[in-house]
Amino acid sequence: MTAPHLLPFGGRGWKKKHLGAIVEHLRAGGLVAYPTETVYGFGSTLAESAIARLTAFKGRDPGKPFLVLLTDEEMAPGLRWTQAARRLAGAFWPGPLTLVLAAPEGAYPAGVRDARGGVAVRATPQREVRALLEALRAPITSTSANLPGGPPALSAREAAAAVAALGGDDEVWVLDGGSLPRSPPSTIVDCTEGRPRVTRTGALPVERIRRVIAEIDERDHG
Secondary structure, three states: OOOOEEEEOOOOOHHHHHHHHHHHHHHOOOEEEEEOOOOEEEEOOOOHHHHHHHHHHHOOOOOOOOEEEEOOHHHOOOOEOOHHHHHHHHHHOOOOEEEEEEOOOOOOOHHHEOOOOEEEEEEOOOHHHHHHHHHHOOOEEEEEOOOOOOOOOOOHHHHHHHHHHOOOHHHEEEEEOOOOOOOOOOEEEEOOOOOOEEEEOOOOOHHHHHHHOOOOEEOOOO
8 A cells, every 4th residue: 555645736836846747637537635715625527437436435425416616607618507696606706605506417427416407516716726727627526535424634634644544545646735724614505496595504604695695595404
């Protein structure tokens, strides 16, 4: 067993030294552990084979879709953007707001579509991740870097320990962005049908959302 492959993800010269290799690793179907604005996450491209590999690696229920990280609306073609969703994205992206948008059959792989055909997307404000997405010219998946039932990693060291415990070894590259402060998860708003509906409260208070969209249901499922 070998130690997980760690790469600097930030600081002087990291793009020139490592960004190209990370992009090629992802395009080849590889997995990464990387820092977001909240916790470290595991991710892959949206290729079906890469998503299947990530699902197997984490031991995740195939019926539970992954969230998708992107830079902006342009990186999510094919999704059905309602007027409310566009207003929310315009007000809070990039930031801690996840929008669930309807996707036509076949537009996105099953690994990121829920049972009703919705895809959860978020424009991350994390600088290095945005640079990676821009270089990749495509979104990546996101799921917390942790053992099943365990707390999410808040540092590259914790992420590497989770990779090793899950048997990823050097097949999962750990992108070292330092330690992260504890913070709440993103707020999730379902915009797939009718009135927008808050399905998880988090870092973005519902009161701020109501200033943009007054008519919104709040049904917090944790």
